Amino acid sequence: MPSENLAITWRRMPERYRLVGTECQNCKTAYFPARKLCPKCRRKGRIVPRQFSGRGKIYSYTEVFAGPSGFELEVPYLLAIVELEEGPRLTAQIVGVSEKDVKIGDEVEMVFRRIQEDSAEGLIHYGYKFRMRRRG
Amino acid sequence: MRRVAIVGVGMTKFGEEWTRGYRDMLIEAGSRALADCNLHGEEIDALYVGTMAPGSLVGQEHVGALVADFMGLTPIPATRVEAACASGGVALRTGYLAVASGAHDCVVVGGVEKMTDTPGEEVASALGGAGDQEWELFMGATFPAIYALMARRHMFEYGTTEEQMASVAVKNHANAAKNRYAHFQNEITLETVMNSKYIASPLKLFDCSPITDGAAAVVLMPLEKAKRYTSQPIEIVASAQASDALALHSRHCESELHSTKVAAKKAFEQAGISPSDVDVAEVHDCFTIAEIMAIEDIGFFKKGEGGKASQEGRTALGGEIAINTSGGLKGCGHPVGATGVKQAVEVVWQLRGQAEGRQVEGAEIGLTHNVGGSGATAVVHIMKKA
Numbered sequence: 001m002p003s004e005n006l007a008i009t010w011r012r013m014p015e016r017y018r019l020v021g022t023e024c025q026n027c028k029t030a031y032f033p034a035r036k037l038c039p040k041c042r043r044k045g046r047i048v049p050r051q052f053s054g055r056g057k058i059y060s061y062t063e064v065f066a067g068p069s070g071f072e073l074e075v076p077y078l079l080a081i082v083e084l085e086e087g088p089r090l091t092a093q094i095v096g097v098s099e100k101d102v103k104i105g106d107e108v109e110m111v112f113r114r115i116q117e118d119s120a121e122g123l124i125h126y127g128y129k130f131r132m133r134r135r136g
Numbered sequence: 137m138r139r140v141a142i143v144g145v146g147m148t149k150f151g152e153e154w155t156r157g158y159r160d161m162l163i164e165a166g167s168r169a170l171a172d173c174n175l176h177g178e179e180i181d182a183l184y185v186g187t188m189a190p191g192s193l194v195g196q197e198h199v200g201a202l203v204a205d206f207m208g209l210t211p212i213p214a215t216r217v218e219a220a221c222a223s224g225g226v227a228l229r230t231g232y233l234a235v236a237s238g239a240h241d242c243v244v245v246g247g248v249e250k251m252t253d254t255p256g257e258e259v260a261s262a263l264g265g266a267g268d269q270e271w272e273l274f275m276g277a278t279f280p281a282i283y284a285l286m287a288r289r290h291m292f293e294y295g296t297t298e299e300q301m302a303s304v305a306v307k308n309h310a311n312a313a314k315n316r317y318a319h320f321q322n323e324i325t326l327e328t329v330m331n332s333k334y335i336a337s338p339l340k341l342f343d344c345s346p347i348t349d350g351a352a353a354v355v356l357m358p359l360e361k362a363k364r365y366t367s368q369p370i371e372i373v374a375s376a377q378a379s380d381a382l383a384l385h386s387r388h389c390e391s392e393l394h395s396t397k398v399a400a401k402k403a404f405e406q407a408g409i410s411p412s413d414v415d416v417a418e419v420h421d422c423f424t425i426a427e428i429m430a431i432e433d434i435g436f437f438k439k440g441e442g443g444k445a446s447q448e449g450r451t452a453l454g455g456e457i458a459i460n461t462s463g464g465l466k467g468c469g470h471p472v473g474a475t476g477v478k479q480a481v482e483v484v485w486q487l488r489g490q491a492e493g494r495q496v497e498g499a500e501i502g503l504t505h506n507v508g509g510s511g512a513t514a515v516v517h518i519m520k521k522a
Contacts, residue, residue: 008270012270033270033271059289059385059390060285060286060288060289060292060390061285061288062281062284062285062288062336062337062338062339063334063336063337064276064277064278064280064281064284064336065333065334065335065336065337066260066278066280066335066336067276067278068257068260068261068264068273068276068277068278069257069258069260069261071276072257074276077276079275079276079277079281079285079336080285081285081384081385081390088385088386089385089386090271090385091271091272091275091277091383091384091385092275093275093276099337104288104289104292115274115275115276116274116276125274127274127275
């Protein structure tokens with residue numbers, strides 16, 4: 001509990017693998033994770049898929065020393081809220097740096113990584129993490 | 137709407153209660169609340185139970201009927217209410233609405249959680265369900281991590297420090313040491329908090345509320361009937377609830393809880409009072425940063441000044457406004473579903489003058505503030521001596 005099941009992983013592949021969210025054509029707001037109903041326009045909204053660039057900035061961050069089930073071998077890891085350049089924010093790990101190397105506002109980009117495994121013979125769940133963009 | 141009063145209250149000792157199970161604790165708290173107002177079971181019309189995750193924690197669902205059965209109250213309607221860590225506060229509001237509307241005349245509201253039967257990682261995962269399972273927990277977020285992301289933002293925007301957060305834990309342990317029902321009965325020093333290890337930076341072990349077993353219960357009635365059961369009825373003069381995005385990352389601002397601001401504003405309007413009229417408040421300090429945000433978002437202090445106010449002792453017993461005299465979630469413990477009801481029990485004791493060594497002298501008006509998840513639910517009640 002609450003290991004990710006195959007059906008959830010299968011349904012979420014476009015978002016988790018390729019950062020495909022949605023956009024409301026009525027109010028032009030971008031949504032990630034995807035929303036099937038625009039909370040601003042509700043029934044007047046017109047939702048279509050939207051590909052995000054994968055570039056963004058660190059909005060907040062923490063180094064996690066006690067993870068949930070399935071992350072015992074990962075700790076400590078950096079977890080952040082990333083603000084995508086299109087506007088929405090998401091929660092993701094930051095890879096390749098330690099806490100002292102990051103600050104709010106740093107530019108990051110999406111990378112495709114393994115997120116967690118069910119068991120030695122179980123499903124491997126993939127998705128997005130972020131790394132620092134080279135400065136200058 | 138009818139005016140509603142709390143006539144009886146009761147709770148179990150909070151802590152690691154290995155000798156008692158889920159149903160035992162709620163029955164103990166309920167029996168104490170009934171004894172407190174000399175109420176007989178036949179007079180009870182309905183039962184509401186606030187509980188978050190008994191299915192994950194002890195494998196039990198359908199707990200409304202379970203409690204009615206083991207309290208000897210069948211066949212009255214018995215309903216489980218769930219809103220993560222705000223389950224207790226929302227159960228209280230549900231019971232309040234049932235009495236205020238005239239649907240029921242006598243309602244018992246209980247809150248309970250049994251957490252120490254389950255290994256720590258499984259408890260962390262069960263509590264994680266209060267956030268967004270597919271987009272926060274899946275990525276490795278825990279509740280300490282989510283509140284740490286808020287703490288980092290609060291530090292960035294207002295200059296709040298780790299010492300200021302630590303002072304909240306020190307104050308709440310000092311209060312808990314005066315409460316025989318509290319999980320922790322000992323005072324701690326600032327050094328203890330500052331030297332404890334990081335759980336999710338900048339939050340350390342002593343910034344976090346513990347994993348606790350416990351239950352609490354209150355009895356509600358129309359105000360006009362209340363005097364028959366108690367010489368000191370406490371009126372619920374406001375009950376307000378608000379929601380927000382489930383995931384922290386979907387919120388407009390992450391250094392405040394918008395749901396708290398909305399619920400508190402509505403509650404003060406209903407009661408016709410302002411924050412400065414409140415003498416004693418139990419606020420949701422699941423982490424020290426949460427108390428700092430709560431005292432700002434409710435309106436006791438200006439935004440950004442909660443950390444400084446805490447450090448200066450303005451929220452301690454004898455300060456400007458006594459916050460979390462019970463010890464709060466940090467010192468008294470946080471059996472999640474029980475917390476919102478326990479807050480009401482503490483405020484009732486304060487307003488009756490029964491809070492023993494932690495009594496706020498002359499307390500007339502009290503407030504409770506209970507949060508679900510990282511702020512997707514907030515519920516505020518204001519209570520007054522009737």
